[in-house]
Amino acid sequence: MAEAPQQPKKSLWENVQETQLWQSIFRTGVPVTRRQRMMVVLNNVFLHLHPVRLPKHAVKIKYTWCMGGLSFFVFLVLTITGILLMFYYRPTVEYAYGDIVDLGEQVPLGIMREIHRWGAHLMVITVWLHMFRVFMTGSYKPPREFNWVIGVVLLVLTMLLSFTGYLLPWDQLAIWAITVGSNMAGAVPFVGASGPGSALLSIGDVNFIHSASDARFALLGGRFVGEGALLRFYVLHCIGLPFVIMIFMIVHFWRVRKDGGISGPT
Amino acid sequence: MDAIKHLINVLCTPKIMFTVLLGTFFFVFPPTDKLYAINRKLKINLLWTKRGGVALFTSLLVFFGFGLTDPNFRLIVTKADNVPIVGLMFLTAFFLWFSMYQASANDQNLAEGKKPNEHADAQEKVLVWPDLVYVEFICLLLASALLIVWSIMLKAPLEEPANPTVSPNPSKAPWYFLGLQEMLVYFDPWIAGVLFPTVIILGIMAIPYVDNNKAGQGYYSFAGRKMAVSIFLFFWLVLWVFLIVVGTFLRGPNWNFFGPFEFWDIHKLEALTNINLSELVYMLVLKQRLPENILLREIFGFITVFSYFVIAPAILAKTWFKKIYAELGPLRYSIFTVLLLMSISLPIKMYLRWFFNIKYIIAIPEFFFNI
Numbered sequence: 001m002a003e004a005p006q007q008p009k010k011s012l013w014e015n016v017q018e019t020q021l022w023q024s025i026f027r028t029g030v031p032v033t034r035r036q037r038m039m040v041v042l043n044n045v046f047l048h049l050h051p052v053r054l055p056k057h058a059v060k061i062k063y064t065w066c067m068g069g070l071s072f073f074v075f076l077v078l079t080i081t082g083i084l085l086m087f088y089y090r091p092t093v094e095y096a097y098g099d100i101v102d103l104g105e106q107v108p109l110g111i112m113r114e115i116h117r118w119g120a121h122l123m124v125i126t127v128w129l130h131m132f133r134v135f136m137t138g139s140y141k142p143p144r145e146f147n148w149v150i151g152v153v154l155l156v157l158t159m160l161l162s163f164t165g166y167l168l169p170w171d172q173l174a175i176w177a178i179t180v181g182s183n184m185a186g187a188v189p190f191v192g193a194s195g196p197g198s199a200l201l202s203i204g205d206v207n208f209i210h211s212a213s214d215a216r217f218a219l220l221g222g223r224f225v226g227e228g229a230l231l232r233f234y235v236l237h238c239i240g241l242p243f244v245i246m247i248f249m250i251v252h253f254w255r256v257r258k259d260g261g262i263s264g265p266t
Numbered sequence: 267m268d269a270i271k272h273l274i275n276v277l278c279t280p281k282i283m284f285t286v287l288l289g290t291f292f293f294v295f296p297p298t299d300k301l302y303a304i305n306r307k308l309k310i311n312l313l314w315t316k317r318g319g320v321a322l323f324t325s326l327l328v329f330f331g332f333g334l335t336d337p338n339f340r341l342i343v344t345k346a347d348n349v350p351i352v353g354l355m356f357l358t359a360f361f362l363w364f365s366m367y368q369a370s371a372n373d374q375n376l377a378e379g380k381k382p383n384e385h386a387d388a389q390e391k392v393l394v395w396p397d398l399v400y401v402e403f404i405c406l407l408l409a410s411a412l413l414i415v416w417s418i419m420l421k422a423p424l425e426e427p428a429n430p431t432v433s434p435n436p437s438k439a440p441w442y443f444l445g446l447q448e449m450l451v452y453f454d455p456w457i458a459g460v461l462f463p464t465v466i467i468l469g470i471m472a473i474p475y476v477d478n479n480k481a482g483q484g485y486y487s488f489a490g491r492k493m494a495v496s497i498f499l500f501f502w503l504v505l506w507v508f509l510i511v512v513g514t515f516l517r518g519p520n521w522n523f524f525g526p527f528e529f530w531d532i533h534k535l536e537a538l539t540n541i542n543l544s545e546l547v548y549m550l551v552l553k554q555r556l557p558e559n560i561l562l563r564e565i566f567g568f569i570t571v572f573s574y575f576v577i578a579p580a581i582l583a584k585t586w587f588k589k590i591y592a593e594l595g596p597l598r599y600s601i602f603t604v605l606l607l608m609s610i611s612l613p614i615k616m617y618l619r620w621f622f623n624i625k626y627i628i629a630i631p632e633f634f635f636n637i
Contacts (some may be wrong), residue, residue, distance in 0.1 A: 037395045050394040057387035059398045062368065065361065066405040073406050077413065097427045104421070114417030121350035122413065124442050128354075129361055135473075135498055136365040138482040138491065145474035152471045159442055166440050171425040173347075176437040180447065184459030187634075195456045196635035224430060263484040264388040265381065 067130035091234035096170035139263035186216035275525025297496035368486035444513030540625035567628035
């Protein structure tokens with residue numbers, strides 16, 4: 001009887017890679033060859049945000065500062081920690097403050113609120129620095145003008161997200177900062193009760209724009225920062241603004257690719 | 267020691283600090299060829315070398331190190347919510363230096379007829395996996411580590427429960443809006459809180475459409491786009507970051523100004539003797555009573571504002587801004603000058619307040635219309 005040819009012994013790792021399960025998940029295998037490295041980017045929906053190949057300057061930290069990517073990453077961190085916080089937090093005047101206290105005292109290993117708060121600060125900073133980098137490299141110039149506009153919308157939304165989140169702990173800092181901020185809404189020309197021209201919108205002695213019908217009231221759901229404002233800011237913070245910012249982010253990322261990829265010297 | 271602190275306190279008063287900033291800014295970031303030549307002559311561009319960077323950072327660190335020995339300074343700088351702003355200051359300084367460092371190297375290259383430093387790299391293509399994914403992964407890990415360490419070291423602050431009947435003094439907006447709150451000192455809410463933010467947002471959006479200079483795309487540069495960079499940095503550094511720093515660290519009870527080493531005394535009094543332009547003209551110059559008719563009363567204000575926003579751009583187009591007008595064309599030029607004049611109106615209002623005690627140019631409190 002002839003001896004079977006000596007098969008090289010396979011490692012566990014190689015065996016795992018040959019299973020149907022593994023191959024169904026990772027179609028391209030471990031990206032070792034050039035072809036595989038291209039395929040892994042093309043086949044993966046998340047990696048596919050990127051092109052397959054880039055000019056070398058674009059992968060250098062000294063050019064991009066990685067600030068755009070970090071902004072997105074911090075946004076994801078904030079989404080995850082935000083979802084966790086929503087399990088504990090009830091947006092009512094009665095419970096809000098107590099729930100925040102409990103988060104610090106009752107929840108084991110509770111640094112979610114810290115990560116969320118410092119992450120929010122960090123995101124504002126990274127978005128600003130991203131804008132700064134894009135400006136200094138002249139990357140807003142044609143054909144990328146419109147993506148700069150989208151970027152400005154994202155900047156505003158980032159600050160609005162931070163602003164709406166400011167109220168939720170329902171402490172003194174929260175309501176007074178929001179009071180200062182939302183007073184501005186009362187000063188909008190024509191539609192704010194203390195804005196110029198609001199007195200003009202009246203018939204006889206009847207004012208259409210007063211403190212219970214103006215822009216500030218619409219924002220706060222009341223004449224002052226109270227129950228209504230807390231609920232509105234909560235919904236805006238957790239659902240409304242994230243929804244809007246996601247749409248603009250999708251457009252922003254898409255346009256980076258469609259407007260010719262990352263900027264570079266010609 | 268106290269003398270130094272006192273000196274810094276005095277130097278930090280808005281009048282002096284802002285004037286120094288305005289006076290030096292356009293030499294450090296020269297918008298025109300003439301100022302650029304002076305900048306070179308004074309060797310200010312040495313700031314954007316490695317040695318300049320070290321000097322910049324050392325002085326910033328020395329100031330903070332020195333400051334932290336003072337209890338008043340420490341109290342406000344180490345407040346948990348102010349930590350990001352200290353971070354912002356250092357990051358802004360660093361990235362400002364870093365971008366200008368690369369920009370001046372590229373300017374040098376271009377002046378010698380060479381290509382910018384990014385150019386050689388841009389010719390070579392690399393694969394996203396692993397070259398970019400790897401960089402991103404490291405950034406992401408570092409950011410996560412930073413956030414986790416920050417969160418463990420520093421508890422998220424929580425103040426007393428909300429109480430609508432007790433307002434803290436000072437009541438401050440979130441830090442990224444403090445530039446706007448600072449403007450409230452000089453403008454009414456409808457301008458500082460509504461008009462200006464809207465114009466700022468629209469103005470930033472308009473940058474790519476107004477700036478039709480093709481130079482300097484895709485690499486750091488300064489010399490080829492002096493005007494654009496100078497104006498942008500003026501907004502970003504002076505009217506945005508600087509005002510935030512002032513609003514956070516130097517504005518105390520009653521929104522009074524306090525030096526970095528000054529105790530936040532709630533009883534500090536600042537005389538308010540502001541008058542409106544109409545009162546100045548009619549009562550102090552013409553020595554008569556204010557007219558009853560609103561339009562007649564505010565006629566000088568209307569003339570001032572009209573000539574500022576309509577006549578001034580037209581005159582500028584024929585004189586100083588002749589070249590800009592030729593480059594931009596009428597529509598771009600109009601948008602550019604109106605935005606520019608509007609932003610300059612802030613420093614103008616500041617100086618009118620500080621040196622002439624003027625509150626409003628146009629004051630029609632009957633309709634909440636004050637400028």
